[in-house]
Amino acid sequence: MSDPLPPVLAQRAATLRGRIDERWSAEQRARWHSAWADYPHPGHLDHMLACSPFVADLLQRDPEPMLHLLASGQLLRSLDEGETERQLQDALAVEQAQLLPVLRQFRSRHMLRIIWRDFCRLAPTLETTRDTSLLAEASIRCALAHSRAGLEARFGLPRGRHSGEPQELLVLAMGKLGARELNVSSDIDLIFAFPEAGETDGDKVISNEQFFTKLGQALINALDATTADGFVFRVDMRLRPYGDSGALVHNFNALEDYYQEQGRDWERYALIKARALTGRAGDVAELEQMLRPFIYRKYVDFGVIDSLRSMKQMISSEVRRRGLDNDVKLGHGGIREVEFIAQCFQLIRGGRDLGLQQRELLAVLAECAELGCLPEAAVAELREAYLFLRDSEHAIQGYRDQQSQALPTEPEQQAATARLLGCGDWDSYLARLQAHRQRVAAHFRDLIAEPEEKEDEIADDLALWGEDLSAVSLTALGYRDAEASVAPLLELQGSKRVLSLQSQGRERLEAFMPQLLRACAESSDPDLALSRVLPLVTAVLRRSAYLALLLENPAALDELVQLCAASPWIASLMAEHPVLLDELLDRASLYTAPDKALLQDELRQQVARLPIDDLEAQMDVLRYFKAAHVLRVAASELTGRLSLMKVSDKLTWLAEVILEQVLAVAWYDLTAKYGEPARETEGYGFAVFGYGKLGGIELSYSSDLDLVFVFDAEAKGSTAGPRSIDNTVFYTRLGQRMIHILETRMALGQLYEVDMRLRPSGDSGMLVASTRGFASYQQDTAWTWEHQALVRARLVAGDERVGRTVYDVREGILRQSREEGELAREVVRMRRRMREHLLPADAAANGEFHLKQGVGGIVDIEFMVQYAVLAWSHRVPALAHWSDNIRILETLGREGLFEQQECESLTLAYLAYRSAAHQLALQQQPDVVPAGDYGKHRDAVTAKWRHLFASYEDEAPGNGDQAN
Template identity: 60%
Template structure:
């Protein structure tokens, strides 16, 4: 054999000896075929590399030389395999062979390990293809080996059945670690856990045993098939120590036993292990059921910074083990090795995986990419880690390919070192070592930056003394607090409270570390006294959930933002105290002070609900509530920081509500469709639309606004759903509306999603919850009062069927553009306005102005706009284009029906008044200020009002006595209109 010049001198002689031994073993009948392979382009060079780099391949071919001819002739050395090919090949071999299944499996492994090593050492396969192929090989051996074991034991004991369900049971083999992530190395053992769905016993044979005993026998048989070393070698070394209770625990447990163990006794390292858990046998339904029951243990719903402490503890143990065993040369466990890269990825998975579903992945490189996408790590760091990981894995493979040994230790033998360097593409071992050191240094540096103890975690002595039963007011004053005595009393009361004194040791230690840091953060904020006073209820709320304290300890910028936001707004402080999960949002300052656009909101909500099944209603409701609360917090933080003007604040809050409504409608529809099927309708849309009135309809939502909604559907009259439990269309849509209201209004841990008001539907509380389009149109044309058409000015479809939404919008324009008697219209508008003032007890001479209901306030401007649309849209249809007041006023200015100067003045007054009400809402203050403060704005509004309604006011308006002044229909009470004073005060 011509060894080519590509081999270093050190490796030529060993490779030549290996080839000679293979030819000698092949004998005169097979040697010519082997030698003929050398004529193929590049084959001799590839063969030389493999024989120089792997004694295992040389020994395997010496014993079975025909394997090389088979693989080369079939083209398996050049091309990757498709998924499922290995399992199909092994199934055929087992079916047609009379040999013992263990022999078949071992020879099958030899054949494909030869193929995998050949492609890996010659760089014909990328790193992740190699790890995937080895994992596929293990999957095939496990699944088909299990089939044989099950068949033999079922013949003896019968088929296992569930005691509760009566269904046939199966053994679910869960792959852990690298096999679970399809990242198995060339000579890895396989970490497995055995489980089965349900307790019960076997049926159908003379001797019945419990499911536990049956599957224990199956598990032992599978291990005995795969693990032992025989004359043919082994299949895969099996490690069962990751199961509950380790080596002392039962070999097999039911789903219920597994779930109970992890909930009650699961340890942090087991969370790390289960990140990569992947069932490789069993039905799809049982695999999903198993993963669903493990999910809450692995991924916490909140951002879990306790993972950092756990990681530090685990790393300390590993460092000690490395030193004790002298593993500094280990590319997996040594400093800057593979394990540290895995820890970095898994740390972010455990910290944020419960919130960021995209992190709930098994493949390390994919997780690192998500870390960059989510901003957990800089893109440059992720690139360094990914390059280092692939380099280290290639090195690991080259080390293991040498003798098929499970080791990650760098070789000390000169020939093995030369083989490693050559397979890694280096001219000598020194060059390889230098490159390896560079990668390991980078990994170690990034790992240390992630888990290093924060220098701010040790409080300054002066602040540490303040958190005690004898807090010194003078020390607080020295820190910059004005109300030092008051704060000292509050701190002492909290310190001595039963809630704090009953904390367990770990929680108390974290609180004692946290409080001095909080005091310093508040002292450095713009409003120290307010920040501290408003932060203490939050401390009391989270004291027993100390992971939140750890989150803030580990993130000084988040703690500084907490103090700043609490000092700026009691509303935000209250939101954080009642919903501590929102503290997660403080971790990313860029997103905290950036309110997303509508498309980004839709994408984020989809991601947060992607892991949830349709039937997990509670999970969806929790996710929706967190999504809404976190996004509203971002808007508030952005407004307080001056990054969002008023119009944008309302836009963002309206977008959040719209996206939530879209998701609620989709969820309610999916749940009902599962039960009843879908209603008969034309087209592909839902035939259902959510029509928003009031603040949401006008794109002017505030922080505490409820939602005024009307539900409309348009489907075949007399039609039915197409499910097994069929119901008529009208009933389906009524239940759809009810389901939506339930999802929106049910109080949970994070409160309601939104409070819903449906009283603007046709006939109010006495009307149908969901109206047909034709009934809604008939009501608007023939029965609706003027105040209902006023409300219609600020209505728009916000979720549902686009075709139906267009029909509703066309109806709205048609109604608003009807010709009306302007005199009668003016009387009715003024009558309603006087009634509202009477209900709110507002008078012209009040020293304080009610910014909403007062004379010249927000509602006066809204009534002017609504009157203008109803009075003049028949001549100027553009007035009906918009549902928000500002754009309607701009259209009025363009139309000439109101002077441009007046319209601009009204817009300015409206924005200023609304801006102040927003600010007061964040300070939890009522919308009232000294009347003289807005004298100019009030005067502007009242002048326009008087110019429009002078004749009506002069003639007098009907008394607000509940009639229309002529014995006609009763004027709607305050509670029946969209202009309810309680509604406006809330906002």
Template identity: 50%
Template structure:
């Protein structure tokens, strides 16, 4: 653990206890696992593999072993190196790669799409051919050798034993296999693609400036090459290099940092604001000083470094995410995947595959897998928005899809855990009898980057039901504990943080109510006790995970409650009073402050549009049922126009204003800014919202 060399990590991949105290042997191998398989992506394995391959090549040349089918070019060892390289890079994160059999590992690499299927097939075919050849060579005189024979008689014997009519035919096929292996091996350990185009003199110049950094000299050079805020950047770089954490670095780790910083500065010169980008990246560098393999990842993949600089230049939120979770740097390796998010079914399939590789009773690993999945895909959404490949409306869609897929998986894990301990609720119908409702932005399919989840839990198991396990529970207690388990999985802090912040205050009776309500009690509450604002919230409520039968019953109840005829004057007064309370509580002064406009709460902002939509659904759904079909504001506004309740021009004005406001809100999130804009921004949109507000609620409410 303290002095082990890279070649020993390679060797230990194949190691297993074969005799003696097997239990102690297993303890030893488990203890050594973190040495072999790092918890982070370890691209330093490629560089050490290059060194090991160079040593082998020198030995092959010295001992004239070119015809050695194990050590020579395209031989067995290169196939093993390919597999082991991926094992060392990713084995700490993918337990499936911590296996010994090479053929099994190759299949895993194919299934994880780390190697193309045709490449894996060629490597497997070559491996079988080369191993059979090795056996045939060793069977000739019962010798431990992998050297091809150099005389005619044993050559003919080898060819015959391998099923060929002649040595020439055998050697042709052998050569084809070895050439393919050699090509694939070279692709794996190839030097970075643009290494040949690198300006090494420029790198050397930066290395000299950073070796014993003088802040003024560094500032002058940063200014010369066009960096903004050169004074602050120079100060931050000097502070980094003179920090105690850097001074404690030794050997390889310090060399990696010294190699990386010049490459970062060179790359940043092509950014829109290189100085800003590097300043935002310094916290990431500080966070990986003890795990400099992440720096190797970026040096081995210059395109990933370029994407990193671009994204951090565009968004401090992205840079903070990466500094907090450097493992996400893995997502920068594939530009196509980074800027193209999968659809909901693709998300669901990917998460299912991740969780299938984890033991069902390993809750900690399941929670880490869920958190990484969410972090990685939210990063992809941000990258796609920054890169212009994902429009605003799709950004919220995908952030909501990610949350839905995560909630489905969390429910599955929590359900499995509860059923193993207590059995299923003992009712004739084997369905789950449980749903998760999404309210607010979750219900309205409008999640942002930092949104929490407004959730409500319902079940419909009859009273008196008891689970059928060895430790039976009353049905109500079973579902309460299920809800608690779901919240724990969502909110528990692990090394990757929490999944989501959860708000349960919209359940019946709020924080004083039951964590999980029965459907009948929920229906009774909505029909007899709920306040108008709770019916407003119901406009944006929908089932996001759980049992299909109960989901259909909820949809019917929601339609019934929203479609009830109401006193228009009383409804108008309730809605206006609630809006007034909200504005006074969340926006002191009730309007613009310091000539700024609050995108969400300001006059003519997002919440004003939401309140108009909610009022319209509650006031007119009894005559126009299509109004309560959807939970998102834009489709409800389209329904209002289609039902002739507002003009096409007004519907379009509200939709365009809503999109503009949400676009500003997303942009503020990526810039880690509050939703405060200059009072001179979006003036026409705000005026249109206030004009239509007056039309709906009357002059007095304006």
């Protein structure tokens, strides 16, 4: 790059040169000048310092990688295909070499080389993508060999059950890595497979699946884990069979069964670029032969077009949801659309035209021209656009080594991007980019035509929208109160929102409304269904892409209608957050609520691509993650797929997974500013305890979180950063930041409301308590009701070591010997006070039973359980172990402290009340039922209450208490 730098970049280069001189020793500077003297392009250094803070940062931290590259001449030449892997093998062969540091340091050096050659135009685009891919392949193979050696030492060789032959793990590279088209800050999509089931031949025998699962996990950790040296490659395993819910590895038979019986078109699309990076040649050939009939049909497969259109709709929906219009990969006319054009022809014609069975995109486009699938001029335009877009992607990502395809907004990065793409300024670059994207988009539109309009299922003279819409049409469809239903339709039709729509939005609405009216007519109560879906329609009028999504996916529209008809709560959720319509596209996932491990894995995958320091992006993802999974739980409960206990389990696990991520984000945010607090052990030194419903594993759809924060760090210590603060101040701010992340209202609302009043000293106490302070308060100051609350305390996030300390305090408090009479009086007094405060005075007159606060209700059961734990744990320690009422009741029955029949009756009452409360919540009703309901359960609860507390009541309950 011989042309002079623009002033803004020249200033940056000069500044960074000065910093480098300050950082390096005199000896390092001397070696640098000597090595640099032989480099034939003296202007490259300033060019790189100006255009890549990533490269500048590497040079400031350590000149040795660059000195090595200069001395070896590797900056000025291409590497042979196997050269990268040989270098990594040599680095790992050094005595006492450790896998993770070596991989990460090797990656840094080679990314320095790759970005330098790309930015200085010493390497063409495809060499950059090839070299990045070869780096990934070398890292995978070397990490796999290193990890396998350790496992074989423990378990022996995995052998086939029938063949007896040693088995190897096949790592299938998907996507860009499969085609050797990785960008300079890419994640890698992998699938793991092995040929044959069996077991290992060592002293400790495990199945082949267990062995290869451990090996796969070790490989992912070796590449994906972020350490002080960074990471190697982010690993995404979601393309494997069954996605996140599936096994990490599959043998060939299991893979074949899956793809034959359950494989979907998007999986055919994903497997086009699949390439085995490891494994014996015979096994690789067998796997490829097995997969080829699934990927490529024997005939010209025009039936896949609708699936391809649906894929595009889902991609577009994700782009809209994440606001990626300025994304050179995913945005309008971006890289993804070029890839989609090529892969469409591969899926449609690849079974017959074998030349399309290639992985590299540009080779496929050339074959499309050869076969006449695309005009040569179109292929030329797509090729030129693709290379420009890939160069733009590299300029964006190589700037800070971040996985982003978004156009920069900072002037300095804009200037750097324009320079790297050979443009005089940012406006010139944007003009070239826009021209390329318009051409790509035009070819894309020509490829994926809109579906032809289907003939109305109802007679043409049945007007379901427009000027002739009337109650007569709705009656013909089966609406029972057509006059009432047509009124809001006519009001919507004549509203300013509809009249002011652009033509595209109006056309989509005109196409959508008849389909909606027909879909509602299929429900058991069409008028109710329509009334509940209409607010969503109103909400998305100006975002008609959502209507298009439902038009293209009639099954999703049916699901929407059925769910809204069943629950006004879901209808409100969808109207408030129409982005959740995406969840209706996959019925299997909609009605599958994952367990905690799968939730953790899914959230990890979702946040892996986000900078952890982008707080707003993290908060957005967390809110969508919660809303989507709460919808799944509600849908599963409404359809009877989940019992009450499972619903609460799922909602509680969801909260725990979110709290762990919130803590991780808050921790990063605080430590980036202040450094880590001084503490004696690893971990956060901070624990989050859930009380109430969260602690008792009984969360419902709108539950808030009762939390207590406890920390354990050096009493007079401080943080290690340049802006050092006291440990206590740090942990207080950590708690505050967590609450901020949880409670801040954004487009998708809050995550949770947080109640901290159960912390030591309540609202007047410190936000976070030290382990010593927590113990002291509970032992010396806490009221009886606070010890009652402690029964339901449970570690839900954070440091397990701190959690164990708090658990020891909890058990010590709960197992104290207490005078039972005085304890009973305290419990009765608190219960009466709570009822007087929270139960409406006119409940009896209104003939109502309040499920929670009424006599014989939920809180009565909870108070009896808490009394039992506090009264008898000193002689039955098992009572103090559990935090949920059901298992405490089981323990009371097992130990003979309550009659077994009493425990069963209380358990049935408790579950019945909570189930009713859940159903009422889904119907947006308060947890109040007619006084005559649940009489048997209320009698059982009040009978046990009288048995425990009758002699301790200060006075007989009033009439209101008796009735409620």
